[in-house]
Structure formats: C-alpha cells, structure tokens
Amino acid sequence: MYLKRFEHLYDIDRVRxxxxxxxxxxxxxxxxxxxxxxxxxxxxxxxxPPPELQHYPDARPFYEKLSAFLDIPEERLVVTSGIDEPIRxxxxxxxxxxxxxxxxxxxxxxxxxxxxxxxxxxxxxxxxPDRFMPPEEFVSQxxxxxxxxxxxxxxxxxxxxxxxxxxxxxxxxCRSRDILLAVDEAYHFLGATSAxxxxxxxxxxxxMRTYSKAFGGASLRLGYVAGSERAIKPLQSYRLAHESNxxxxxxxCTFLDxxxxxxxxxxxxxxxxxxxxxxxxxxxGFKAWGEVSNNVLIDLGTAxxxxxxxxxxxxxxxxxxxxxxxxxxxxxxVSCGPVEMMQDFFGNLANVWRSNR
Numbered sequence: 540m541y542l543k544r545f546e547h548l549y550d551i552d553r554v555r556x557x558x559x560x561x562x563x564x565x566x567x568x569x570x571x572x573x574x575x576x577x578x579x580x581x582x583x584x585x586x587x588p589p590p591e592l593q594h595y596p597d598a599r600p601f602y603e604k605l606s607a608f609l610d611i612p613e614e615r616l617v618v619t620s621g622i623d624e625p626i627r628x629x630x631x632x633x634x635x636x637x638x639x640x641x642x643x644x645x646x647x648x649x650x651x652x653x654x655x656x657x658x659x660x661x662x663x664x665x666x667x668p669d670r671f672m673p674p675e676e677f678v679s680q681x682x683x684x685x686x687x688x689x690x691x692x693x694x695x696x697x698x699x700x701x702x703x704x705x706x707x708x709x710x711x712x713c714r715s716r717d718i719l720l721a722v723d724e725a726y727h728f729l730g731a732t733s734a735x736x737x738x739x740x741x742x743x744x745x746x747m748r749t750y751s752k753a754f755g756g757a758s759l760r761l762g763y764v765a766g767s768e769r770a771i772k773p774l775q776s777y778r779l780a781h782e783s784n785x786x787x788x789x790x791x792c793t794f795l796d797x798x799x800x801x802x803x804x805x806x807x808x809x810x811x812x813x814x815x816x817x818x819x820x821x822x823x824g825f826k827a828w829g830e831v832s833n834n835v836l837i838d839l840g841t842a843x844x845x846x847x848x849x850x851x852x853x854x855x856x857x858x859x860x861x862x863x864x865x866x867x868x869x870x871x872x873v874s875c876g877p878v879e880m881m882q883d884f885f886g887n888l889a890n891v892w893r894s895n896r
C-alpha cells in the first residue's frame with residue numbers, strides 16, 4: 540500500500556506534548572511565557588471583518604507586507620507553517636537515501652523527528668556550553684555525503700552564535716561542495732546576527748524564520764523562508780495550495796504593520812528578562828548562558844540535582860525544560876519573559892536550590 544522505503548513509519552509513534560496542570564510559570568516551551576496586553580489582541584482581532592469562510596485564504600497581502608518589511612522581492616520569499624515545514628521540505632528536496640544532512644546537537648527536536656520519518660542519516664555537530672565552536676571546526680565535521688546543512692543561529696539549548704563573517708565562511712565552504720545551507724533564525728530580533736545579507740551573495744543559502752519567538756505568535760504556525768531565486772523556486776513549487784489560513788495571515792499582517800508599537804516592546808521585555816536572569820544566576824554562582832535568544836541555560840552541577848530541582852519547581856507550578864542529553868544533562872533551560880517574571884522565577888529557583896543541594 541505504501542512505498543517500501545516508508546515501512547519504518549509503522550514503528551514511529553508521534554506523541555503530542557501534554558499540557559501540564561496547575562501551571563504558574565510556563566517556562567519550558569521556548570515561547571513567550573507572558574500574555575500579550577489587551578492592545579495587541581484589539582489590534583489583531585478587533586479589526587477582522589466578518590470572515591469569508593466559504594473562500595480560500597488569499598496570501599497576497601501578507602506577501603506584499605512581508606516583502607516591504609524585509610525589503611526582499613516577493614519572488615524570493617515563501618510562506619510556511621513555522622520553521623517545521625521548511626525543515627521537512629528541504630530534507631525531502633535535498634537528500635536521497637544515501638545522502639546525509641548536518642545539524643548542531645543537541646538542538647531542536649524536529650530535526651531528529653524528520654530524520655527518522657524520512658529515513659535520512661544525519662551528522663550531529665556536537666556543541667558544548669563551555670566552548671564556542673569556530674566555523675573552521677564546524678565545517679570540518681560535515682560528512683562527505685552531506686547535501687544539506689541546517690544551522691540554527693543561535694542554536695538551543697547551546698547558543699554558539701556566529702557573526703556575519705563566520706556565517707559567510709560556512710556558506711562559502713558549503714557552496715564549494717554544492718551543499719544547501721539553511722540558516723534557522725527562529726530567534727531573530729533577540730540579539731543574534733542575521734544571515735539575510737548572504738542571500739544576495741550565495742545562491743546556496745536560505746534563511747528560515749518563524750512568528751513563534753520574538754513575535755510571540757506560536758499558535759499562528761506562521762513562518763517564511765528567504766533566499767535567492769534559484770534557492771527559493773523549488774520551495775515555491777513544492778508548497779501547499781494555500782500556505783496558511785486566513786486568520787493567521789491577518790494577524791501576521793497586523794504584527795508587521797504594528798511592529799514598532801506592539802511587537803518591539805514585547806521583544807525588549809524578553810531581552811531584559813533574559814539578561815536579568817543570566818546575570819542573577821552568574822552573581823549567585825551558577826554557570827549560565829543566554830545572550831541572543833529567548834532563553835537561559837543554567838548548569839545545576841549534576842543530573843541528580845537537576846532532577847530534584849525540576850521536580851520541586853513543578854510542585855510549585857513552575858515548569859522548565861530539562862532532561863537534555865549529555866553534555867547538557869545537568870542543565871535546565873528557562874524561557875524568558877519580563878524582568879518581574881524572571882525575578883519571581885529566580886527567587887523560587889534559589890530557594891529550591893538551597894534545599895536540594
């Protein structure tokens with residue numbers, strides 16, 4: 540019934556992440572943990588005309604606004620369902636059964652999930668929180684059979700952020716081997732360097748972005764990919780008949796129109812809260828990292844201590860991300876919100892730490 544190469548899908552169980560009960564601080568999902576103020580909802584939803592449910596969604600207004608916002612021609616953009624969709628699409632378009640793709644590790648779980656679904660081998664480029672990996676070391680680990688490199692910049696849970704010159708060095712190496720470089724900029728606007736200038740210089744580079752992080756719109760499932768016409772055309776051809784739904788496209792347009800007065804204050808709140816939490820951890824003797832994304836990685840010393848601290852926080856309704864593989868198996872990751880929320884969290888963390896050391 541199905542192709543033989545996909546028989547392994549019977550052995551893969553995709554479990555939906557359950558929502559915990561009694562949540563006071565939801566800091567485990569790498570999303571905006573505090574609610575948008577009423578003004579954002581009024582701007583996004585108060586202006587919606589009666590929905591034309593009988594009509595298919597028209598993505599053209601969003602493309603027009605996105606093109607103007609980025610100063611990139613529409614024909615070099617494709618709208619997607621967050622970043623998940625282009626990850627799967629690029630694996631499908633770039634890799635045969637004997638090929639590999641490369642990606643930093645540990646990292647976003649869907650890289651592993653789609654690798655298993657599509658039966659494509661991956662090369663894991665292992666990041667360590669205590670050490671920056673320079674670009675020459677990064678490219679030295681790319682497998683000879685590699686056809687595609689995913690580069691989250693920054694990565695998570697270990698940031699390892701590259702500047703534009705370092706990104707250019709990696710892109711040049713990939714071009715010399717006819718490898719597509721897909722730069723994952725999920726955390727754009729939070730302090731990281733963007734690879735967007737490279738799409739004019741390299742026809743083997745695409746940049747993937749999402750509304751889920753800085754835009755605080757994880758529920759929209761809205762994203763986009765930018766690149767040269769040569770890099771983007773196959774993605775445009777492969778896209779679904781309708782890239783998104785009318786409601787998500789409407790909110791996406793509103794957020795672009797009102798970026799300065801609605802979105803940027805929320806972004807500043809995330810950055811301020813992140814910087815507060817990182818510095819508070821460092822001042823109290825924790826090792827902590829987080830400078831260009833929406834989260835802070837905190838070293839709790841041992842895996843046993845981490846497990847006890849996470850369990851104690853959960854009893855108080857505070858959820859953080861944990862249970863990472865080595866070399867970050869004794870760390871927690873905290874999604875950051877405004878300073879007041881991070882002060883609340885750190886006070887609880889300090890109390891739990893003292894009683895669970």
